[in-house]
Amino acid sequence: MTTEMFILATLDGLSAAALLFMVALGLTLIFGVMGILNVAHGSLYAIGGYVAATLGLAIDKFGLSPALYLPALFLAAILIGPLLGTLLEVGLLRRILGKEHVLQLLVTFAAFMILEDVQRLVWGTQPYFVSNVMNQFGNTDVLGITYTNYQMIVLPVVAAVAYYGLRYFLTKTWLGREVIAMTFHREVATAMGVNAKLVSLLTFVIGAGLGTLGGALASPSTALLPGVGADMIVQSFAVIAIAGLGQLGGAALAACLIGLSRSFAVYLMPELAVLTPYIIMVLVLLVRPEGLFAATSMRRI
Amino acid sequence: MLELKEVSARIAGVPVLRAINAEIARTSTAAIVGRNGAGKTTLLRIIMGFVPFAAKGSVVLDGKDLSRVSPHDRPRLGIGYGPEDRVLFPSFTVEENLRFPCEVIRMPTKAVDRRMDEVLAIVPELAPLLARSAAVLSGGQAKMAVLGRSLMVGTRLVLLDEPFQGLAPVLALQYTEALKRLQGARPDLTILITESNRSLLKDIPSVTWTLERGAMTVAGGGSGPRGSLPEAAPSD
Ligand SMILES: Nc1ncnc2c1ncn2[C@@H]1O[C@H](COP(=O)(O)OP(=O)(O)OP(=O)(O)O)[C@@H](O)[C@H]1O
Ligand SMILES: [Mg+2]
Numbered sequence: 001m002t003t004e005m006f007i008l009a010t011l012d013g014l015s016a017a018a019l020l021f022m023v024a025l026g027l028t029l030i031f032g033v034m035g036i037l038n039v040a041h042g043s044l045y046a047i048g049g050y051v052a053a054t055l056g057l058a059i060d061k062f063g064l065s066p067a068l069y070l071p072a073l074f075l076a077a078i079l080i081g082p083l084l085g086t087l088l089e090v091g092l093l094r095r096i097l098g099k100e101h102v103l104q105l106l107v108t109f110a111a112f113m114i115l116e117d118v119q120r121l122v123w124g125t126q127p128y129f130v131s132n133v134m135n136q137f138g139n140t141d142v143l144g145i146t147y148t149n150y151q152m153i154v155l156p157v158v159a160a161v162a163y164y165g166l167r168y169f170l171t172k173t174w175l176g177r178e179v180i181a182m183t184f185h186r187e188v189a190t191a192m193g194v195n196a197k198l199v200s201l202l203t204f205v206i207g208a209g210l211g212t213l214g215g216a217l218a219s220p221s222t223a224l225l226p227g228v229g230a231d232m233i234v235q236s237f238a239v240i241a242i243a244g245l246g247q248l249g250g251a252a253l254a255a256c257l258i259g260l261s262r263s264f265a266v267y268l269m270p271e272l273a274v275l276t277p278y279i280i281m282v283l284v285l286l287v288r289p290e291g292l293f294a295a296t297s298m299r300r301i
Numbered sequence: 302m303l304e305l306k307e308v309s310a311r312i313a314g315v316p317v318l319r320a321i322n323a324e325i326a327r328t329s330t331a332a333i334v335g336r337n338g339a340g341k342t343t344l345l346r347i348i349m350g351f352v353p354f355a356a357k358g359s360v361v362l363d364g365k366d367l368s369r370v371s372p373h374d375r376p377r378l379g380i381g382y383g384p385e386d387r388v389l390f391p392s393f394t395v396e397e398n399l400r401f402p403c404e405v406i407r408m409p410t411k412a413v414d415r416r417m418d419e420v421l422a423i424v425p426e427l428a429p430l431l432a433r434s435a436a437v438l439s440g441g442q443a444k445m446a447v448l449g450r451s452l453m454v455g456t457r458l459v460l461l462d463e464p465f466q467g468l469a470p471v472l473a474l475q476y477t478e479a480l481k482r483l484q485g486a487r488p489d490l491t492i493l494i495t496e497s498n499r500s501l502l503k504d505i506p507s508v509t510w511t512l513e514r515g516a517m518t519v520a521g522g523g524s525g526p527r528g529s530l531p532e533a534a535p536s537d
Contacts, residue, residue: 174404181390181401188388191349193376193405193454 001267007145009263015151017259018159019218023232024239024251025162026210032183032246033203036093037101039108041211042233043115044084048212049219049228050123052076056130056219069133070154073220077213085208089201097200112229120226128224151221158217162210163252179203183246235262238277242284244291254292302326303348303458303491308358310347317343318354319515325508327363327457330484330492334499335512341495342385344512345460348493349375349382362458376402381455385462385495387443391436395427395446398435402454416453423482424449426475441472448479458491459483465501473501480505 001009027041055072058064092111096104134150142152170176178199181189190196214232222228238258243250258277265273272279284292308321317340325331335341346352348360350372360367362378370378381402389398399420403413421428427449430442438446444464451459465473483490484505496502499509510517 174407177393177397177401178405180392184390184392185388187351188384189390190351190372191375191382191384192402192450193373195371195373 003143004145005267007143008147009267010260011142011145011147011152012266013260013263014256015155015221015259016263017255018155019214020232020235020239020259021159021252021255022162022210022217023214024236024243024255025166025248026207026214027233027236028240028243028246028248028251029166029179029210030204030207031240033179034093034097034200035186036096036104036108037237038088038093038207039105039233040088040092040111040115041207041236042229042231043112043119044081044208044211045215045218045232046119046224046229047084047115048077048080048215049222049224050119050128050215051080051212052216052219053128053130053224054123056132060132066132066136069136073133073216074213076216077209081209081212082205084212085205086201088208089204093204094197094200112233116226116229119229123224125226128219131220134220148221155217155221158213159252162213163248166206166210167248175199175202235277238281240291241281242292244293247291247293250291250293302363303493304359304361305344305348306359306361307355308344308347308360309355310343310352311355312343312352317515318347320358321517323510323517325491325493327489327491329507330480330494330505332499332502332506332509333493333495333512333517334497334502334509335495336497339512340515341497341512342462345382345462345493345495348460349380376454377406379455379457381451381453381459383447383451383459383461383464385466387440387447389435389438389443389446389450391434393435394431395433395435395438396431398446399427399431399450399453402450406454413453419486420449420452423452423486424479426479441468444468445472445476445479448476452483456487456490458493461492461494463495463497465496465498477503477505 023041023045026044027038030036030038030041052073055076056069059066059068059072088111092107096107134148137149137154139146139148140152168176170180178189178194179202181192181194182196182199182203186196215228235258239251239254240247242254242257258280261280262273262276265276303325305321305323308318309316310318321344323331333341333344343352347354348367350367350370354360362380365378367375375382389395390401393401396417399417400413403416408416424445426442426445430438430446435443435446444467448461448464451461464476468476480492480494483492494502494506502509508519510519
């Protein structure tokens with residue numbers, strides 16, 4: 001492996017990790033409060049990306065200011081995350097609360113399949129690639145490698161803001177503390193006055209928003225095509241399995257682990273690249289079934 | 302006054318409670334004694350609104366039909382709950398756990414501070430634990446903290462599910478003392494305690510029921526001035 005390849009693989013891996021982290025953060029937050037591993041989270045990622053790409057194309061088509069490119073990504077996430085999130089939570093998730101995990105997985109998997117077809121119906125099967133935002137941010141030379149500022153700076157900064165923002169919300173605001181209480185014990189939290197329905201909905205909307213934000217921010221640097229949602233949900237599962245459910249900081253490290261190993265595999269063993277999340281997950285779970293960072297005996301967020 | 306009228310419940314098709322009738326006056330402390338699986342926890346969870354019961358029954362607190370009140374609105378009515386498995390939120394300190402129910406119902410900070418002082422006067426054992434993480438408490442300390450937390454909002458009705466279970470004699474004595482101070486400090490409060498071992502309760506309850514296979518019978522009034530006559534259904 002040459003130095004150039006090493007640097008390229010590192011930068012690729014870190015920018016992929018930033019996106020993966022945001023999506024996994026949403027997934028683990030929702031699991032913490034509702035106890036449901038939501039497979040349809042992958043669809044939220046994909047649809048967030050498609051909507052962002054559509055907005056990006058519209059900006060070009062109507063000759064609007066390029067200053068709108070970046071806001072359009074966030075707008076896409078803010079439009080579609082809460083909307084789809086509310087639909088999914090009210091229509092589906094709250095009806096399968098406390099049911100067997102197999103049933104929950106099947107139901108959210110069904111929702112994922114349906115949404116996958118909706119994407120094909122609306123956006124077709126041809127790849128979408130709207131890189132106008134990325135070009136706008138320019139490039140930087142890193143030891144002889146030219147790399148986009150968007151992937152190298154914007155994505156990690158947004159991921160860090162999402163992480164610290166979420167931590168602040170969970171530990172410093174009264175609503176956040178209600179969310180935490182719910183992750184530990186739904187019934188006792190309710191007996192203490194927490195409106196479980198409302199807090200679940202709110203958590204789901206925030207989690208869904210993180211999923212769509214991940215997709216929207218991925219759209220400039222990744223080609224959107226059928227299957228991106230499935231790929232993302234598999235990687236996010238691997239992240240939270242490795243980190244331990246509900247471990248926010250651990251999820252950041254796990255996302256780096258998966259992002260980097262996958263990008264290095266692309267250069268070194270391309271045929272194994274798709275398998276790396278599974279391989280790492282299996283290795284970690286063999287040694288520590290509860291995840292690398294799970295606190296002893298208790299679940300926390 | 303807490304009234305249970307014809308309260309029957311089935312869980313998974315099996316009758317767990319059968320036509321429970323009881324009245325507990327304000328100012329009185331009632332004990333429900335029953336073996337494991339008798340239905341004690343189920344009865345308290347019914348009062349808290351977590352278990353559905355047959356439509357013809359009702360649970361009424363001071364004239365208000367509790368089946369029309371959402372479970373999460375109970376703390377606002379002054380109902381405090383100490384669950385059996387002494388659940389505290391482990392990422393909070395003991396003090397945060399105590400303040401939590403008040404915070405959730407958006408009680409002004411000044412009022413919470415006052416409530417806190419009042420509770421610490423009743424359960425002084427909690428004072429040195431306040432700054433600790435709830436995750437590191439021993440089982441007995443957690444029972445004390447759960448009692449304290451239930452008193453933070455429980456000004457009209459406090460439900461305690463097997464508070465003495467697993468308490469070493471010294472701690473059990475402290476707990477009894479705390480309950481006595483509570484009876485003195487909040488004479489208007491209705492207290493409902495479940496227990497599998499009657500002798501642990503000493504002379505705390507003014508009335509004691511026995512719950513057996515889902516049916517409740519009077520086991521005897523208490524001593525003390527806080528007595529009230531229960532209206533209990535005959536057993537099967
Ligand atoms: N979620 C449930 N599913 C099935 N059966 C239940 C459930 N909860 C309670 N039961 C049954 O209802 C009956 C009463 O249970 P409950 O927990 O109220 O008893 P308890 O008097 O509190 O017992 P313990 O002293 O062991 O706490 C038991 O036979 C129990 O098996
Ligand atoms: Mg019980």
